[in-house]
Amino acid sequence: MLSQKSGLRLQHTFGSGSVYACRRLASTTAIPWPTFAKQLLYHRNGATTNVLQLEKNKLPEIQASDVGVAMLRSPVNPADVNAVEGVYPIRPPMPAVGGGEGVGVVVKVGEGVTDLKAGDWVIPRAAGALGTWQSHLVHAADNFVKVPNDIPAEYASILSVNPPTAFRMLEDFADLKEGDVVAQNGATSAVGRAVIQMCALKGVKTINLIRDRPNIEEVTADLKALGATYVVTDSSARLPETRAMLKKEKSAKLGLNCVGGKSCAQIVRYMGNNGVLVTYGGMAKEPVTLPTASQIFQNIKAIGFWMSQWYTERGKADRLRMVEDIAGM
Structure with missing residues (x-):
């Protein structure tokens, strides 16, 4: 409980x-x-x-x-x-x-x-x-x-709202097994933090892209304490050492986007063949950027998710079961 x-x-x-x-x-x-x-x-x-x-x-x-x-x-x-x-x-x-x-x-x-x-x-x-x-x-x-x-x-x-959003995206869009990888932006958000913790409980690794900020060491330590595997900033993502580090890791099976624009494109770079990119927000107020090559040669699929829509399509029993699953973590 x-x-x-x-x-x-x-x-x-x-x-x-x-x-x-x-x-x-x-x-x-x-x-x-x-x-x-x-x-x-x-x-x-x-x-x-x-x-x-x-x-x-x-x-x-x-x-x-x-x-x-x-x-x-x-x-x-x-x-x-x-x-x-x-x-x-x-x-x-x-x-x-x-x-x-x-x-x-x-x-x-x-x-x-x-x-x-x-x-x-x-x-x-x-x-x-x-x-x-x-x-x-x-x-x-x-x-x-x-x-x-x-x-x-x-x-x-x-x-x-937030833990259920994280829960549904992890459950509904990919068959995640221990050792698999999820890549996300907006990792310091409420949903992002829940994603990190739920993945850690499953033994799923996370690549977490966040904005550059003055207290980056403190924020990184906080996310690591929650169970984050990798924490990458917008600027460090372009560094050779970061690319080399993540190249050794499995490609992400699932990408989670709540920002859009260039940040979304960066998440796609961490994804592998047949991956699924789920967009649940647009904080940058920029279009979802999905490279053409990723769609054609990697068969990456893009889909949107809105928790409120899920509620309208599901009955009370499904809602109760989800709440029990989250509360039991």
């Missing part, structure tokens, strides 16, 4: 991909149910500092199929900010409560609900669907997935 001493140290995923914000409850027992909830709302799209406002609004009555949930932790992802700005594909009707993921405790249970009870910890069934930047919320029980309540709440709060 996932714990502070377990193999997958999710606290490290808060480094850059998820800026941690939380609401702390002293206890999850005997939590009173309020009439009003505090909500971080926006009535129009725009910069978060301009449009977000804290409001106190009355909670709806709990119907037979509903549960009342008190939020324990609510992280802040770049996608949450993009949603507020109006530049994310998921656009909730206005006014909207911000936040796409988080963990809460069930306090009230509708008379028709049989699979959840008071005290259970739950996360939204689909990221971005409920609005988690609020103290309490009422929704149909089917919109939640139960998660273990014996893991740190901050770990549970991110079981919707």
Whole structure:
């Protein structure tokens, strides 16, 4: 079971991909149910500092199929900010409560609900669907997935987006065996850190491409502590000694791209015949660069992945199984 001493140290995923914000409850027992909830709302799209406002609004009555949930932790992802700005594909009707993921405790249970009870910890069934930047919320029980309540709440709060993205890409696009290699850019991101740790648990090696920065030695040591095999910067990737070092390694079976542009092209250089390049982000706001020779002579395939789309195509049972797999690491 996932714990502070377990193999997958999710606290490290808060480094850059998820800026941690939380609401702390002293206890999850005997939590009173309020009439009003505090909500971080926006009535129009725009910069978060301009449009977000804290409001106190009355909670709806709990119907037979509903549960009342008190939020324990609510992280802040770049996608949450993009949603507020109006530049994310998921656009909730206005006014909207911000936040796409988080963990809460069930306090009230509708008379028709049989699979959840008071005290259970739950996360939204689909990221971005409920609005988690609020103290309490009422929704149909089917919109939640139960998660273990014996893991740190901050770990549970991110079981919707970043670790699942890493998990799905590693599971769905290549048959990875011990000794295989995965190459990725954006390795310091929340997904990148999760990829490193999940690969290390499988005995899969990772080539991790990151941006040059003043504290590169510190960042490299941090990623190595998570289990990174190789850490390469944009500038060191071009050095003869780096090329010689990586030439001795097996070619990557899977490439993961969240940057685009030249960084993506560099990842492709580490890949072997019949490899799969998965793009799940575009932080550089540049097109995916895939050399023609790599497509023709190496048969490298490029595909995109969006965690939200996976949720829309899969049932609650698949979601629950994935959460259990990640929490069990």
